[in-house]
Amino acid sequence: MNDASHWSIFLNAALVNNFVLAYFLGICPFFGVSSKLETAVRMGGAVSFVMLVASVCAFLINLLLDAVNAPFLRIISYILVISSTVQLVEMLMKKLSPTTFRAMGIYLPLITTNCAILGLALFQTNRGYSFTQSVVYSLGAGIGFALALVLMAGVREKLELNEVPDLVKGTVAALVVAGILSMGFMGFAGLGR
Amino acid sequence: MNTPELQPQTSAMSMYRAIVGIGAMCALVIVVVFQSTAARIRDNQERFLAAAISEVLPVTEETIAVDVGENGQLEKTSASLPLPVFLAYGSNGDLVGAVLTAEGMGYQDNIRVLYAYSFEKQAIVGFKILDSKETPGLGDRVEIEPHFIANFEALDARLNSSGDALNNAIVTVKQGEKTDPWQIDGITGATITSEALGNILNDSANGWLPILERDAISIDREATP
Amino acid sequence: MASKEVTSTDEFVKGLWRDNPVFVQVLGMCPALAVSNTAMNALAMGLATTFVLLMSGLSVSLLRGFIPREARIVCYICIIATFVTSVDYLIMALSLELHRALGAFIALIVVNCLILGRAEAFASKNKPGRALLDGLGMGVGFTVALLFIGVVREILGSGSIFGFAVFPDSFQTWTVMVLPSGGFFAMALWLLIVNRIKKKEAETEKAEATA
Numbered sequence: 001m002n003d004a005s006h007w008s009i010f011l012n013a014a015l016v017n018n019f020v021l022a023y024f025l026g027i028c029p030f031f032g033v034s035s036k037l038e039t040a041v042r043m044g045g046a047v048s049f050v051m052l053v054a055s056v057c058a059f060l061i062n063l064l065l066d067a068v069n070a071p072f073l074r075i076i077s078y079i080l081v082i083s084s085t086v087q088l089v090e091m092l093m094k095k096l097s098p099t100t101f102r103a104m105g106i107y108l109p110l111i112t113t114n115c116a117i118l119g120l121a122l123f124q125t126n127r128g129y130s131f132t133q134s135v136v137y138s139l140g141a142g143i144g145f146a147l148a149l150v151l152m153a154g155v156r157e158k159l160e161l162n163e164v165p166d167l168v169k170g171t172v173a174a175l176v177v178a179g180i181l182s183m184g185f186m187g188f189a190g191l192g193r
Numbered sequence: 194m195n196t197p198e199l200q201p202q203t204s205a206m207s208m209y210r211a212i213v214g215i216g217a218m219c220a221l222v223i224v225v226v227f228q229s230t231a232a233r234i235r236d237n238q239e240r241f242l243a244a245a246i247s248e249v250l251p252v253t254e255e256t257i258a259v260d261v262g263e264n265g266q267l268e269k270t271s272a273s274l275p276l277p278v279f280l281a282y283g284s285n286g287d288l289v290g291a292v293l294t295a296e297g298m299g300y301q302d303n304i305r306v307l308y309a310y311s312f313e314k315q316a317i318v319g320f321k322i323l324d325s326k327e328t329p330g331l332g333d334r335v336e337i338e339p340h341f342i343a344n345f346e347a348l349d350a351r352l353n354s355s356g357d358a359l360n361n362a363i364v365t366v367k368q369g370e371k372t373d374p375w376q377i378d379g380i381t382g383a384t385i386t387s388e389a390l391g392n393i394l395n396d397s398a399n400g401w402l403p404i405l406e407r408d409a410i411s412i413d414r415e416a417t418p
Numbered sequence: 419m420a421s422k423e424v425t426s427t428d429e430f431v432k433g434l435w436r437d438n439p440v441f442v443q444v445l446g447m448c449p450a451l452a453v454s455n456t457a458m459n460a461l462a463m464g465l466a467t468t469f470v471l472l473m474s475g476l477s478v479s480l481l482r483g484f485i486p487r488e489a490r491i492v493c494y495i496c497i498i499a500t501f502v503t504s505v506d507y508l509i510m511a512l513s514l515e516l517h518r519a520l521g522a523f524i525a526l527i528v529v530n531c532l533i534l535g536r537a538e539a540f541a542s543k544n545k546p547g548r549a550l551l552d553g554l555g556m557g558v559g560f561t562v563a564l565l566f567i568g569v570v571r572e573i574l575g576s577g578s579i580f581g582f583a584v585f586p587d588s589f590q591t592w593t594v595m596v597l598p599s600g601g602f603f604a605m606a607l608w609l610l611i612v613n614r615i616k617k618k619e620a621e622t623e624k625a626e627a628t629a
Contacts, residue, residue, distance in 0.1 A: 207486055208486050208488060208489045211484055211485050211486050211489055211493060212489055212492065212493065214484070215481070215485070215493045215496055215497065216496060218500075219496050219497060219499070219500035222500050222501075222504060223500055223503050223504065226503070226504040226507050226508070227503075227507055230507040230508060230510065230511040233511035234507065234510045234511050237510070237511065237513075237514045238514065241514050324518065
């Protein structure tokens with residue numbers, strides 16, 4: 001269906017069409033948890049992980065939906081299956097590896113309704129990616145998300161130390177920083193060919 | 194455990210009832226909407242495609258969708274393919290050309306194009322971008338720049354003597370350096386996008402034109418796919 | 419009766435300014451930034467979201483006695499996803515060009531926190547009429563906010579508004595405004611203005627209180 005090479009899919013998802021800075025997906029956690037570097041790294045890890053799980057789920061559901069010829073159930077089944085799988089993973093993690101759970105488990109429920117996850121599932125379906133392509137795409141998207149989050153957190157930590165006018169403090173400053181980061185990421189265009 | 198009397202738990206039964214009930218209602222709504230809009234949507238898609246086809250190959254009166262069958266032969270198809278290919282017939286029923294969709298990576302994201310091939314001229318005679326997210330003001334000039342569009346009035350796409358590939362690969366050259374009819378005159382400032390378009394056309398034409406040249410004339414228009 | 423009239427208009431008006439979903443609550447940012455590169459797209463996205471807000475608010479409110487507390491989120495998501503799918507097909511039936519421009523972002527209305535938030539915080543506790551008014555207010559507030567961002571981006575980025583040119587051809591368009599980064603900048607600009615007005619309002623209220 002789609003013959004793009006794995007490397008170009010990865011580069012595209014991570015840099016050229018970065019989910020946060022080019023598609024505006026997952027903006028809420030991007031602004032919400034990017035004030036500290038430490039939390040940003042953990043959040044990025046958790047999102048990457050959920051993206052991988054969601055991508056595999058979405059691929060399997062799509063096979064099933066194609067088999068029964070019911071494209072109109074796509075949105076509803078994606079969101080339900082993804083959110084229940086994430087909850088399942090959360091429970092398993094709590095039981096099997098409490099340390100990992102403490103490190104990133106608290107973010108999992110927040111991520112379930114993150115638009116980046118559903119966006120990933122829908123984009124991979126729209127582009128007709130095969131199984132391995134989907135997995136590579138989700139890895140790239142996750143790493144790109146984490147990268148944007150960490151870069152943003154680095155800038156915001158420095159911003160804290162500077163004198164910013166009251167009106168601009170907070171969301172406005174974060175938006176301007178994000179805008180400049182997004183311009184920077186435009187420089188990657190043309191890489192994934 | 195601690196205060197079951199104070200916090201009455203909802204019974205499992207009523208939870209099932211609610212979830213199943215809501216699920217059924219939602220399914221009903223979705224199916225009703227899908228059924229009632231399906232005809233309209235198909236109609237829209239057909240109109241959209243017909244408009245695009247008559248733009249790249251104005252002489253077209255009728256088209257049939259084709260695909261390569263299991264035995265490697267061209268055959269009529271009714272399946273909706275991601276990149277459909279059509280044979281176009283003129284007003285007197287003659288085969289006038291083929292209209293093909295192709296897709297590939299541009300500067301920002303996938304670019305999807307529609308182009309027309311004329312059997313008589315053995316050249317690409319029409320071109321239209323269906324979908325692109327190229328940089329506004331730079332990459333998207335491939336859609337408006339007159340000298341670039343002029344490339345596709347007759348872009349040479351002759352096959353080699355054995356008929357299994359293009360005789361001359363379609364390539365994009367720097368603006369103003371076009372010397373041969375199979376070259377695409379690029380756009381300065383949209384280099385990558387115009388090169389990407391050259392590659393997309395070359396790949397698609399290399400794959401499809403040999404099959405079309407071999408089988409298109411013998412295809413049965415009235416056959417039921 | 420008269421006092422009830424006042425409060426129902428209040429349900430509607432609060433979404434427009436005091437609790438504006440985009441500029442004050444900063445909810446539903448993904449679509450607000452992603453599809454606001456032209457005024458027309460912004461308007462279409464706003465209307466689609468309003469429709470989903472209205473229908474899901476109405477349904478949640480009607481079913482509020484039927485949905486058990488423990489299973490509410492699943493039920494809400496199910497209802498919202500249903501109406502989003504419907505909107506997706508309705509837009510496709512209306513205009514394919516529009517559907518192309520909005521792309522996957524219609525489907526992403528499902529995860530717009532604004533809608534789940536209103537279902538949870540308002541519709542599940544109020545009568546259908548109230549829920550409709552609240553949904554309408556929030557929806558109109560969201561649409562207006564999107565339109566504001568879209569208009570700024572289209573005027574500066576393409577030199578036109580709703581496709582009609584407003585500047586002479588000699589105007590050098592600010593291409594950056596139609597690119598993703600322009601979304602961030604336009605949003606920052608409007609937030610700055612809203613913050614400024616809010617601050618002024620708070621100051622005058624304070625002054626009145628002391629006087």
